[in-house]
């Protein structure tokens with residue numbers, strides 16, 4: 001099988017598969033990451049699906065990593081609060097961004113798409129009169 005080179009989207013350098021402790025040190029909870037070969041000069045990496053060498057998305061810098069986490073949190077509210085089923089929620093992303101459901105994966109989202117998703121998901125939550133951050 002041909003190995004696909006994963007490249008850093010910021011500097012174009014090849015990404016290397018490393019133990020997660022390379023990034024997180026003793027805070028690492030195990031697993032592996034793809035990290036830009038210019039790290040830490042280029043602060044760009046992505047986690048790997050447990051037990052595989054498949055990246056969870058594209059490599060992201062600090063800003064984008066934060067944004068993806070934020071986007072995911074607000075998006076998860078949509079199905080956690082029962083506004084959508086989980087499946088419907090992913091279909092909803094697909095419709096918003098003209099993506100196939102299987103591509104509607106926040107791990108691949110750009111800054112811009114994260115912003116859009118945060119905005120759109122907030123609207124849906126507001127329209128359903130559920131205050132943000134409230135449990136249940």
Ligand SMILES: [Zn+2]
Pocket residue numbers: 008009010011012013036037038039042043044
């Ligand atoms: Zn890089």
